Amino acid sequence: MRLERRASVPVTLAVAAPFGAVLVALLLAGILIAMTGAPVLEAYRRILISAFGSKSSITETLTRATPLILTGLAVAVAFRTRLWNIGAEGQFYSGALVAAMLGSQHGLQLPGAALIPILMVAGAAAGAILMLAPLGLRLRFGVDEVVTTLLLNFITILTVSMMIDGPLKDPMAFGWPQSVPIVGDAFLPKLVSRSRLHIGFLIAIGLALLIWLVQERTVFGLETRAAGLNPAATTFAGIKVNRLLVKVACISGGLAGLAGAIEVLGVKGYVTTDLSPGFGYTGIIVAMLAGLNPIGVVVTAIFVATIFVGSDGMSRGLGVPSFIADVIVALSLLAVLVALVLTNYRIRR
Amino acid sequence: MTAALDLFASAGLWAAMLRIATPLIFGTLGALLCERSGVLNLGIEGIMTFGAMVGWLTVYHGGDLWLGLLAAALAGAAFGLLHALLTVPLGVSQHVAGLGITLFASSLAYFIFRLAIPVSGSPPTIVPFQVLQIPLLSNFPFLGEALFHQTAPTYVAILLALLLGYLLGATPLGLAIRIVGENPHAAEAQGLDPIAIRVGAIAFGSALMGLGGAFLTLSAFNSFFPTMVQGRGWVCIALVVFASWRPTRALLGALLFALFDAYQLRLQHIVGKAVPYQLFLMLPYVMSIVALLVMARRARVPQALMQPFRRGER
Numbered sequence: 023m024r025l026e027r028r029a030s031v032p033v034t035l036a037v038a039a040p041f042g043a044v045l046v047a048l049l050l051a052g053i054l055i056a057m058t059g060a061p062v063l064e065a066y067r068r069i070l071i072s073a074f075g076s077k078s079s080i081t082e083t084l085t086r087a088t089p090l091i092l093t094g095l096a097v098a099v100a101f102r103t104r105l106w107n108i109g110a111e112g113q114f115y116s117g118a119l120v121a122a123m124l125g126s127q128h129g130l131q132l133p134g135a136a137l138i139p140i141l142m143v144a145g146a147a148a149g150a151i152l153m154l155a156p157l158g159l160r161l162r163f164g165v166d167e168v169v170t171t172l173l174l175n176f177i178t179i180l181t182v183s184m185m186i187d188g189p190l191k192d193p194m195a196f197g198w199p200q201s202v203p204i205v206g207d208a209f210l211p212k213l214v215s216r217s218r219l220h221i222g223f224l225i226a227i228g229l230a231l232l233i234w235l236v237q238e239r240t241v242f243g244l245e246t247r248a249a250g251l252n253p254a255a256t257t258f259a260g261i262k263v264n265r266l267l268v269k270v271a272c273i274s275g276g277l278a279g280l281a282g283a284i285e286v287l288g289v290k291g292y293v294t295t296d297l298s299p300g301f302g303y304t305g306i307i308v309a310m311l312a313g314l315n316p317i318g319v320v321v322t323a324i325f326v327a328t329i330f331v332g333s334d335g336m337s338r339g340l341g342v343p344s345f346i347a348d349v350i351v352a353l354s355l356l357a358v359l360v361a362l363v364l365t366n367y368r369i370r371r
Numbered sequence: 372m373t374a375a376l377d378l379f380a381s382a383g384l385w386a387a388m389l390r391i392a393t394p395l396i397f398g399t400l401g402a403l404l405c406e407r408s409g410v411l412n413l414g415i416e417g418i419m420t421f422g423a424m425v426g427w428l429t430v431y432h433g434g435d436l437w438l439g440l441l442a443a444a445l446a447g448a449a450f451g452l453l454h455a456l457l458t459v460p461l462g463v464s465q466h467v468a469g470l471g472i473t474l475f476a477s478s479l480a481y482f483i484f485r486l487a488i489p490v491s492g493s494p495p496t497i498v499p500f501q502v503l504q505i506p507l508l509s510n511f512p513f514l515g516e517a518l519f520h521q522t523a524p525t526y527v528a529i530l531l532a533l534l535l536g537y538l539l540g541a542t543p544l545g546l547a548i549r550i551v552g553e554n555p556h557a558a559e560a561q562g563l564d565p566i567a568i569r570v571g572a573i574a575f576g577s578a579l580m581g582l583g584g585a586f587l588t589l590s591a592f593n594s595f596f597p598t599m600v601q602g603r604g605w606v607c608i609a610l611v612v613f614a615s616w617r618p619t620r621a622l623l624g625a626l627l628f629a630l631f632d633a634y635q636l637r638l639q640h641i642v643g644k645a646v647p648y649q650l651f652l653m654l655p656y657v658m659s660i661v662a663l664l665v666m667a668r669r670a671r672v673p674q675a676l677m678q679p680f681r682r683g684e685r
Contacts (some may be wrong), residue, residue: 024681024682025461025462054479058486101467106466108466108470159663163664163667163668165660165664165667166663169605169609169659170660172605173602173605173609173659173660174656174660176601176602176605177653177656180649180650180653180656184647184649187649188647303474306467306470307474310467310471343482345478345485346482348478349478349479349482351474352471352475352478352479353475355467355471355474356468356471356472356475359457359467360463362463363462
């Protein structure tokens with residue numbers, strides 16, 4: 023038995039693959055749910071209801087999807103050029119930290135209209151810098167960026183912990199380690215009143231569209247794709263791959279940093295070390311499920327947010343541990359990897 | 372300043388070094404074996420987490436401590452086989468598959484743990500491995516206390532490193548693994564089966580990762596809690612590079628790393644609140660990056676690392 027590359031991939035197969043993969047993941051997770059003694063179909067029905075059953079649950083799901091769209095885009099953009107950015111989690115926290123720092127009463131003293139965009143740019147810049155460092159080590163010293171970006175996640179979160187335990191600590195927080203809250207002007211406007219959904223969601227979707235346009239319609243987009251598929255040939259074609267990587271690193275790190283800034287400005291208003299329940303790592307799953315397609319990222323981010331928000335509600339009702347959500351998305355990733363092979367190759371005896 | 376130097380004269384420091392090094396030795400050897408056959412295994416962090424959980428749960432339900440280790444090794448091998456299935460016959464991106472295994476194994480570990488142990492005030496505990504007194508050696512002044520007051524798995528880890536060094540360096544099987552990691556096509560021409568060898572190396576290497584995790588719950592601590600592996604798996608991946616893919620150097624690297632870690636823990640007590648404790652916690656990760664930097668240019672990477680092998684396809 024061996025695999026043989028398909029000459030051309032049928033479009034229906036390419037579109038059906040991720041859906042099939044998610045179905046397989048849901049089936050396998052269903053076995054685990056059954057093991058807990060809970061009714062499987064009822065559990066999935068409750069996941070859907072908890073995520074989409076009411077206006078408040080829908081806005082909650084979209085609020086949860088917002089950072090996932092941005093970290094998913096961060097990973098998708100990088101992986102496309104074979105820049106293995108596993109550090110979106112750390113970049114997220116660096117963006118959050120900088121936004122909270124500059125947005126507090128001790129930070130920039132600016133009116134809201136100017137303050138919010140500046141805080142977002144500052145957060146994105148922090149994320150970009152945190153991605154440029156490992157890229158620099160790769161280009162200069164040949165250090166693989168996978169491990170360095172991973173290790174930087176831990177270093178960054180400890181830095182956040184140090185700052186909110188020290189200079190940024192909110193004296194009004196009853197001793198809890200959290201940063202001084204941002205000023206009222208720095209909060210993002212709400213999209214739906216009396217909900218947590220903020221305009222960050224629209225920004226994320228706008229960026230997904232923009233990235234899709236750049237990738238599909240510009241020379242730069244083509245170059246990033248070429249550099250990912252065959253760096254040697256791209257260099258031979260006269261494109262400076264290193265320069266391209268620097269730009270991609272800035273965009274990727276910037277998106278993850280922006281995700282952190284938007285989470286602070288839109289939802290929390292301050293930084294803690296549990297601001298992100300793994301948004302950076304989940305971004306990898308979001309990007310892979312979407313086949314690294316920016317529009318697909320929006321869809322898969324909402325899917326993953328549905329699983330997380332829905333599982334919380336389902337867990338409370340049926341007693342299935344809410345870790346089932348992480349199991350479902352992890353299984354979806356593994357299943358989609360297999361599905362991608364089966365769309366690009368056929369099995370021959 | 373003298374207080375900081377005096378630390379090296381305490382036997383406790385050296386004993387702590389061996390204790391801290393043990394999970395790193397297991398994990399680094401496991402990752403090294405996978406990489407020597409040509410496959411990066413970033414599933415390590417999750418496999419260690421699962422090993423820690425399943426080993427602890429086995430003992431908690433009345434199993435023997437050694438049975439706990441066996442369960443962790445078998446579970447590690449099972450996740451290894453899954454990683455091997457994805458990366459070897461299917462040739463999926465090794466980075467992404469490994470991260471997927473990590474997410475899957477750790478979330479499954481938390482799920483099973485929560486199912487077996489409902490939320491309670493304080494986490495339930497087991498009776499972990501006790502210090503193994505070695506006749507004569509353990510009674511030696513200073514050295515006895517410094518080096519021979521460890522639990523059994525620590526001695527196993529050190530022996531394993533030497534054994535694996537011998538296996539890779541001086542046996543036909545070791546040579547086969549190395550050829551497959553350098554040039555699978557040449558290996559096939561020699562009548563070896565690169566796919567079988569890679570799958571075997573990943574399964575065995577992942578079993579070692581499982582053992583490394585189980586050491587945490589069965590010897591270093593006596594309970595399981597989420598996020599307890601704390602990036603040790605990633606540190607192991609960095610140590611493999613630092614060790615230039617050699618088992619005996621991996622042993623030295625893990626010991627050196629652990630010595631530094633044990634030292635900074637004691638230094639924290641001396642400097643007290645003057646320096647934020649987070650800076651000390653950062654040190655292991657910073658050191659890993661520095662280790663990568665120092666060795667990246669000099670290290671001899673297995674030539675076929677991260678290249679999938681497909682028959683008849685170059």
